[in-house]
Amino acid sequence: LRFPQKLWKMLESSRFLSIWWSEGGKCVAINKDLFEKEVLGRAGPQRLFDTQKMKSFMRQLNVYGFTETKRDDQRSASLPEFLAEEAAVSAHSQILYYYNPCFNRAHPWLVERCRRRAALKRRAPGEAETDGRPFRGP
Numbered sequence: 001l002r003f004p005q006k007l008w009k010m011l012e013s014s015r016f017l018s019i020w021w022s023e024g025g026k027c028v029a030i031n032k033d034l035f036e037k038e039v040l041g042r043a044g045p046q047r048l049f050d051t052q053k054m055k056s057f058m059r060q061l062n063v064y065g066f067t068e069t070k071r072d073d074q075r076s077a078s079l080p081e082f083l084a085e086e087a088a089v090s091a092h093s094q095i096l097y098y099y100n101p102c103f104n105r106a107h108p109w110l111v112e113r114c115r116r117r118a119a120l121k122r123r124a125p126g127e128a129e130t131d132g133r134p135f136r137g138p
Helices: 003-012 032-040 054-063 079-091 108-113
Strands: 019-021 027-031 067-069 095-099
Touching: 003 019, 003 108, 027 032, 032 054, 054 067
Parallel strands: none
Antiparallel strands: 019 027, 027 095, 067 095
């Protein structure tokens, strides 16, 4: 299975507590610490991904067009409610949200449109390209 299909199967499975669909099924929510232990910490035949590092997993998400989003919470105007909300948010600070327009729980057929993005060529700072050769100037 390709990366998006593996991710989809994980989200639809009840075996994983570290990853789930966010409200509305438009984003993937990941509890970073738990995901590192529960999924990336697996070895041998139970290993799901080629990496054991969260940074590499997040890079895979980006390669397939996922973007990290912030949870859009409405904040309370009263101080006690605001402080209570802040405490709840800090408890959930390890939760990451990723969005991809082709990855939506209500539209499973769109997962086939999740493709790897072409790698961007890195250039030295200040180096311009014309026909594939570095620009040397006049």
